[in-house]
Amino acid sequence: ERFINAMSGALDALQQGNLAGARQALEQAEAAKPGSEAVKELRRQLASAELTRQLSDLARRAADRERKELWQDALELFDRALHLDPSAAFARTGRQRVSERLALEQAVDHYLRDPGRLQSPTALHNAKRLLQQLESLKEGTPSLSTRHQRLAGILAEAEMTLDVTIRSDGATEVVIYPVGRLGRFTLQALQL
Numbered sequence: 487e488r489f490i491n492a493m494s495g496a497l498d499a500l501q502q503g504n505l506a507g508a509r510q511a512l513e514q515a516e517a518a519k520p521g522s523e524a525v526k527e528l529r530r531q532l533a534s535a536e537l538t539r540q541l542s543d544l545a546r547r548a549a550d551r552e553r554k555e556l557w558q559d560a561l562e563l564f565d566r567a568l569h570l571d572p573s574a575a576f577a578r579t580g581r582q583r584v585s586e587r588l589a590l591e592q593a594v595d596h597y598l599r600d601p602g603r604l605q606s607p608t609a610l611h612n613a614k615r616l617l618q619q620l621e622s623l624k625e626g627t628p629s630l631s632t633r634h635q636r637l638a639g640i641l642a643e644a645e646m647t648l649d650v651t652i653r654s655d656g657a658t659e660v661v662i663y664p665v666g667r668l669g670r671f672t673l674q675a676l677q678l
Contacts, residue, residue, distance in 0.1 A: 489518035496528055500535060508532050541567055545576050552580075555629045557588040587630070590620065594633040597640065604644035605664070613641055650676045 492515035499507035509532060516525050544567040551560035561584045567577035593616050596603075603609045620634040652674045654660055660668040668674060 489515050489522070492518055493524060493528065496532075500528070500532060503535075503539075505532065505536055505539065508535075537570060540570060541574055541577075544570075545580075548577075548580055548584075552584060555587075555627050557584050557591065560584045561588060587627070590616075591630065591633065594620070594630075594637050598633065598636055601640045601644065604640065610641075610644060613637065613644075617641060647677045650678050652676065 492511050496508045496511035496515060499505075499511055508528075512525055512528055512532065515522065515528075519525070544563050548560045548563035548567070551557075551563060561581060564577045564581040564584060567574050568581065571577075597609070597613050597616070604613055617634070617637055620630065620637070623630070652660065652668075652671075654671055654674070656670055656672045659670060660674070662668060662676075662678075665676070665678065668676075
């Protein structure tokens with residue numbers, strides 16, 4: 487009778503989502519009838535319900551981190567979910583999405599921290615490709631939009647040509663990086 491009451495209580499608690507109550511009732515059922523297959527089966531159901539609850543909590547928290555653009559935090563939460571259940575589809579797709587956003591943000595920040603890199607033709611080309619990638623995003627985020635605008639501004643400045651007039655004493659050898667040797671002169675006009 488104690489076993490039946492405990493099992494009934496465990497089932498009711500499990501159906502109501504009271505996992506702690508279900509666990510406590512299962513302990514009572516196990517004490518009343520050690521080694522019962524029914525208890526083992528209900529423990530498996532309880533473990534499955536606990537896993538589902540943990541995954542739901544991780545999914546909710548990761549979505550919150552994504553909304554706040556805390557990409558690294560979201561990535562860690564998706565990784566925790568995958569550790570619990572490698573087949574969790576929300577975690578696999580979320581991890582992919584967040585990894586891409588984090589990589590984009592880091593790539594943009596690479597140029598924003600040191601715009602002087604854009605003097606290199608290769609870096610300039612890569613930054614332009616990155617800008618195109620940002621423009622092709624289906625759903626932008628405020629932070630990436632801001633970075634996109636800043637990168638576009640820096641690229642516009644990097645590609646701007648300026649008329650420069652250089653005065654020299656006619657005896658000094660003038661060299662401009664990356665243009666090259668200009669030699670000796672008193673007045674020289676250039677577009678840089």
